[in-house]
Amino acid sequence: MHPQDTDTDFEVRSLDPGYTTDQNPPWWHNTKYLIGGIIFGIVLTKAEVISWFRIQEMFRLQSFHMFGVIGSAVVVGALSVFIIKKYKLKTVSGEAIDLSPKSFHKGQVIGGLLFGFGWAMTGACPGPLFAQIGTGATVIIVTLASAIAGTWVYGWLREKLPH
Amino acid sequence: MLEWLQQPWPWYVAGPIIGLMVPVLLLIGNKRLGISSSLRHICAACLPAKIPFFQYDWKKEAWNLFFVTGVLIGGYIAATLLTSSAPVQVNEKLLAELQLYGITDHTSLLPVDIFNWSAVLTLRGFLLMIVGGFLVGFGTRYAGGCTSGHAIMGLSNLQWPSLVATCCFMAGGFIMANLIMPFILKL
Numbered sequence: 001m002h003p004q005d006t007d008t009d010f011e012v013r014s015l016d017p018g019y020t021t022d023q024n025p026p027w028w029h030n031t032k033y034l035i036g037g038i039i040f041g042i043v044l045t046k047a048e049v050i051s052w053f054r055i056q057e058m059f060r061l062q063s064f065h066m067f068g069v070i071g072s073a074v075v076v077g078a079l080s081v082f083i084i085k086k087y088k089l090k091t092v093s094g095e096a097i098d099l100s101p102k103s104f105h106k107g108q109v110i111g112g113l114l115f116g117f118g119w120a121m122t123g124a125c126p127g128p129l130f131a132q133i134g135t136g137a138t139v140i141i142v143t144l145a146s147a148i149a150g151t152w153v154y155g156w157l158r159e160k161l162p163h
Numbered sequence: 164m165l166e167w168l169q170q171p172w173p174w175y176v177a178g179p180i181i182g183l184m185v186p187v188l189l190l191i192g193n194k195r196l197g198i199s200s201s202l203r204h205i206c207a208a209c210l211p212a213k214i215p216f217f218q219y220d221w222k223k224e225a226w227n228l229f230f231v232t233g234v235l236i237g238g239y240i241a242a243t244l245l246t247s248s249a250p251v252q253v254n255e256k257l258l259a260e261l262q263l264y265g266i267t268d269h270t271s272l273l274p275v276d277i278f279n280w281s282a283v284l285t286l287r288g289f290l291l292m293i294v295g296g297f298l299v300g301f302g303t304r305y306a307g308g309c310t311s312g313h314a315i316m317g318l319s320n321l322q323w324p325s326l327v328a329t330c331c332f333m334a335g336g337f338i339m340a341n342l343i344m345p346f347i348l349k350l
Contacts, residue, residue, distance in 0.1 A: 011197035011312050014223035030229040032191055037230035040184055041237020046168070046245060047177030050238065051272035053253045056261075059333075059340030062254040068174030069181065070314055076182025077319030084186060091193050098193055099320055102307070108328040111305025112313075116335015118298030120344060121291050123273065125310040126303060127198040129296075130231045134238025137273050139280050143296035150300025151202040155216035161305065 010102045041131045050131045052123025059120050105163040111154075118147075169247045184311075185319050194226055197312030199303035201231040264348040287350040306331070 013019060047069055048054045058066035083089070084097055091097060119125055122143050124132060129147060132140040154161075188194040204221040205228070211217035251269050258269065266276045282288030303309040306328045308317060314332065317325020 009307055011200035011308055012224055015219055030226050033226040033229040034233040037233020038237040041234035042241045043177050043180045045238050045241035046172040048171050052274055053251055057254050057257055059336040062257055065174050069178040072175055072178030073182035073315050074318045076179045077185035077315055080186035081319045091190055095193050097189050102322040102324045104324040107305040108324050109331050111302045112328045112331025113335040114298050115302025115306055116332040117339040118295045118302055120336040120339035121295030122299055127234055127311055130234040131238030134235040135242035139278055142283055143292045146293045146296030147300030148202050148205050150297040151304045152206045154301045154304045155214045158216050
């Protein structure tokens with residue numbers, strides 16, 4: 001049923017060919033992700049990553065702030081993944097940690113450029129869109145709805161787009 | 164302590180916490196950081212319309228929807244409990260440039276001169292909010308990830324396709340902000 005051979009979306013793990021965890025856990029198992037998301041949302045907001053002004057400064061090379069945020073996040077993330085791989089750390093429930101490699105396709109270039117345009121225009125990537133709505137900028141609901149529509153249109157046109 | 168939390172956080176505090184989301188999600192549930200896939204799950208849940216790309220069991224990815232709900236709540240908490248009344252610090256050059264386009268209000272993180280309900284149907288507001296939002300949703304899924312999924316998770320996992328994607332995000336942003344945005348902001 002799934003076009004798994006072509007669908008290599010790293011972010012949708014249940015589509016991975018080797019994915020076995022079949023049963024859905026009870027919904028309250030997800031509260032830990034809700035809490036993680038709350039922390040993430042607070043950090044994005046307090047560090048002004050969700051600020052349209054900060055994004056304009058970044059793309060005009062007028063401030064180091066955003067480069068510092070992304071750069072230090074990558075250093076900490078890479079160090080963590082290195083440790084996880086080196087010591088073959090397992091999840092809290094004892095599962096082996098699963099990090100399949102990503103495959104390259106043209107979408108990373110074309111889609112990447114298109115997303116870059118949108119990032120500069122809205123001043124937001126997908127995470128900040130949610131946080132901006134939370135801060136009370138209710139009009140961003142329109143932007144988020146439009147982003148969902150964009151994802152839908154991508155899915156609809158997918159077979160016809162170069163990959 | 165609370166007073167310190169209410170100030171804008173410096174990059175060397177925020178960046179490492181964001182980076183730590185990568186191992187935390189992996190260790191608590193074998194999840195890969197990536198926000199933009201939530202948009203795909205919302206499509207799969209609400210309007211799959213027999214499109215193969217949306218035919219999968221989105222409930223198995225429900226954690227991601229809980230996570231983005233948390234991000235929204237986090238934004239609310241930061242804006243209500245952890246907020247300071249000082250205007251947002253913006254680079255002087257940028258402020259001067261924005262003034263040319265009638266964007267003078269920098270009391271909040273989003274310029275209210277552009278992002279407000281009555282601006283949605285102006286040409287400038289339509290381009291920035293609706294066309295911009297569409298490009299975010301279309302582009303991230305075409306690229307297979309966004310800033311979190313490619314730039315943070317993908318680079319942390321040393322994936323070169325993510326490096327290509329991140330460079331293209333940046334290139335797109337530079338082109339838009341410097342070459343195209345001046346014409347949009349003038350409208």
